[in-house]
Amino acid sequence: MEIYLDANATTPVLAQARQAALAAMAEDFGNPSSIHSTGLKARALMDAVRQRAQRLLGTGGGKLLFLSGATEGIQTSVLSALSALRARRELGDRGAELLLYGATEHKAVPEALKHWNQLLGLNLDIQAIPVDRDGRHDLDFLRRHAARAGMVCTMAANNETGVISDLDGIEAALAGSTCFWMVDGVQALGKLSLRLAGRRIDYAPFSGHKLYAPKGIGLLYVREAAPFTPLMAGGGQEGSLRSGTENMSGIAALGAVLAALDDGRSFRDPATLERFRARLAEALQQAFPSLVFNAPLPLSLPTTLNFSVPGLSSKILLDLFDAADVRVSGGSACSAAKAQPSFVLQAMGLPDWQTASAVRLSFGPAVDEGFINEACARIRACGEALRDSCMSPGGTPAELGEGITRYVVDGACCWLIADLASRRAVVIDPLPELNERLAQTLLCQGLQLCAVLDTHSHGDHASSADALWAAAIAAGAPLAAVAAACERDALGWPLGQTQLSLGQQTLRRLALPGHTADSCAYLLSDAASESAVRVAFVGDTVMPGALGRSDFLVSEPLQFADSLRRLADAIGPQTLLAPGHDYDNRFATTLSAEAAAQPLLAGVLNGSLDAEAFAARKAALEQGLALTEYQTLACGARQDACAAAPQELDPAGLRVLLQQQPETIVIDVREPYEQRLSLTPDFDGRLRTPLLAMPLSRLINALPEWLALPAETPLVFFCRSGNRSAQAAAALRRLGHDAAYTLNGGLALWPQPSDALEGALYV
Template structure:
């Protein structure tokens, strides 16, 4: 395997600074200098060690100036997570030192805290045996902590954990008000404040507060990963998390990360230099945010911002777009080389934002939220470019009918046949006849209703049916709500619980084996959709209506397992079985998979280091599995044939392109996740398919 040489993308516009930040050139220089020249161990007594000690000591002094801490401990850590663990261990161990009957009964934390906090509390609470109740402090619709709740519970708390600035919404807590409430009702309770997102955005003076523990992280403000620090008040209980070696005056053992500490040194000097122009003023950052808000509002008319901008730091925007999933926005932003994040960014399932849930926002906002965050060192030129690309992304979504507007250019006009839409592991199917401009909808999920309505309205389809395979389900409820919108003048009284018309048209079909099992059919252009059975129905689709004597099943749609009757009567070797739920990303099953006698288990991965053939083999077929709005925004510079087969259209591709089974196929996408799914699916259906491990994010042309 060839080594991977990952190159920077010069066009990348990074707007995910709340997750991490690039390292500033001044900081890189300080790290490099320290690694090359001042590489000594700060604990050594010779000259090289003393030079290292000088960096350690001066950085600690600078840190105290930045956060306003003259007294108390200031300890270098590996990052905020270590600082949080140290604070929690210290507080819980102190709580264990009193008689069991006198121990405090709860551990308080904000409902919108970073997950590191409640998970640390749960872990050490159990491990150390305090066995206190973990209690989440509610927040209001603006994300502010409920001070009345705190006043009622803090007297019984062994520890209270809050945060200065929320990482998802940028909401700023009123620390003075919190301090007043906390100390009024429990003067001695250990209080930790997560200060990760406040550094460089709001001024701090910890000496003027009674905060006991304040963890910070370097990589959130242009430093490298693996370095952080924490402030500990003199009177706060303290127990070392790491012991053995005596470093940091015995408060945190282990040889100090001197290059990381040198990075903090350079960062603190920039923060303290009144003449430096590296970091923008708060007024400038407010101006940046206003420009982005205007661009986003113009690009997405149905946008809502999920936090009060007046109560948030200016560097964070959290928004949702009505009718558009966060995954769709993420993908098209990524195609435009804009990096943002969403609640589902780290999961293949649809993940709601627990922060927005705690604020009581609607489910669709929580499940489709996007976080855009920039840093204090952002330049006006980056904001200008971001506004241009936001419009490009919006145009691509309009052209693909994800947003309906007068200017749609109909990239989705190519949709024809079976389209699979997914929400979590639920599958919804659209049966489209492009020529006739007709459509049927099978098993619509409520979360997909807006997407389906957009496609219908954008393309001007005539909706022939909206049906479900399962009665008394979210899908049947969605049918009941969606069908009257899509089918004018429809009365629900004319339809059964599955959405099937009681007066449905009958096709001239005589099933060979199962006479009487077909309970009606619908023509969708040249296609025919049949319902089989009435109590637990499934549907079969024939690509052509040019038959008279038997039902030919190209596709079978089932919300549950395929029945024995369906298999015996309607499933052939070429039938594609379309599941109602697909947690393992099978997309479509083959008949041999139903019988259990398939044997495809070949390797489909192509490591990025082994891609020479990608650039030189003209006989390859490259399948870009990204959605059309992503595909049209970026070129794939290779000499092979390139076609676009979005994940949503793979089922139809399999049915209509069996003649390509002899081609050598390489699938690709942005990250390699979707392309791996498609390559595996195609392999199972007899295609000679592989995929590009790591995707376009890592692919470099030979000239790079």
């Protein structure tokens, strides 16, 4: 059963609302503008819903329009207010200089202000109203600027944090101002009493789908005597204020929801909702002991929790919850795909780690005790899965993560090499954001940290190696204090040693000056055959699609070409390279793959470019490099920016492939904590060998074996949504295995047992 905890994004449609919508389509389907009996019935239905809404919202003499939703309501409000400001200006009134909006407003508000301000030629100064640490508006700022404001836009309650605005305080701050005031009431509908006519609010948009009505229906309150300019002109519906034939099924459904607010049975009262939230908060704290809430609960809606967990990104948490069939979000659904830190939490002044790892949990007022019980159980199960995967304190791992694990932060890669037999581990290119997580992993798996190595010194920041040692010692990782006391050079290599032993593996260092004067690679080999390098950790010397830039003060551009030749001599063309940065999620590469994609590298390796010519051409590439998409310094000029497109399979296509090529290998790239929480289909029972679990973070361990397979052997990758499996398949194709596929849409679109293709089973 799905536990849906993303109600601030949208809600399911209430049963009564579905019935009302179907009845409107089947029986009361008339056009409310028609004057015959069928049309009059539709008009009566619409009028009844409007009257109920007017009473519940306390609109008094104000108008209440039906429209498509909050975005249209915001656009209409801003257009109306700014049109009135332009009319005032034409009459000589130049008092309005500012358009103000809350810094935590939904993006629809500042975008609407910017759009209509430009289109109407007002060119007023648009400013964000600061908020405090609690997420509430700075009333002193409002008082200082109210006299010059033409329009002020604030929320009744924030969609990400649930923080309730001090509307009375805002109204008092606007005293004496002639500005127009819009209040976004979307999250308040059914949860707060707004008393619209009792305040000087000029406009208030609402959206039905946030409270169990279908998408595509909303309301807009317009205060009596407030100026109004129609956004939609045409047939004159809604008293010529919003033209277009009314959405009768949506209006009927919204009416059923509003009626449910009155019946005393369908929705929980505020006290019950606060009790539900408290139980969810307790379950979260039990699952994630270090969790912090990002907004004060007493100032927030009783249906919203926003939290962060130190050391865990929002992506990890979202994948974790989704694996347990618990739907939460990282913030506003409208910006979720951009995967950026929460601008709402940034405006509140929260530290970067909180804004980048925030998760929003929200439920609707129609949930019941049984739903909350199951939600709490699933949340606790998520905590157990993390502990058993060594990502949270207190776990007992079911298996050790032997081999190489990759961690990525904003395109920068950190590598953990762990040996099961010797319980020894090495970290390469540490990142400060990962210190606590790595320390926890070492402790949980009983690993002795032998070395923390950088592949080069950093011109713009200090290495985080010392901080990682400190975190490992503080966590109680085995022998970390003893190993930390050993003398090391500037890159962390133990003095006096030519190699590091990791059980049956050895790690050697190869100097590669170029990116920096001290750049090097670490070569991982089997102890029995040191010349056969399995993986070369090359830092930023060679990256997928790029060579490390050499225009820093600490670079050695004239030595770069010789270093590349030295690397080729040491490892050959097909040895896997583990980079220090991987901006396009290609995981690993080889000199062969890079020479095919990068003419500069090919020229050096085939002898057609000498050191000076290589350095000159490389310098030209590196002129004016822009910041990365993560707003970090680009560590190389990309010459191959396009990843090989994976081949996509739908469930039917996978069935055909399994029938025709039974040697197909199907690979689950989800992380262990996800695999522990969710069911996996057996793909119609057609797999002759067990499903292979190879988490994306450990993909590099399996690449040599897969690349050695016959070229025609199909590899089919799947994950939760299809995104990570597409990355894995594209990486294989780029490295030369063309028969690499991704299951399009992942498990999210795989047929469930009730609607699966014939023979599909879940295990």
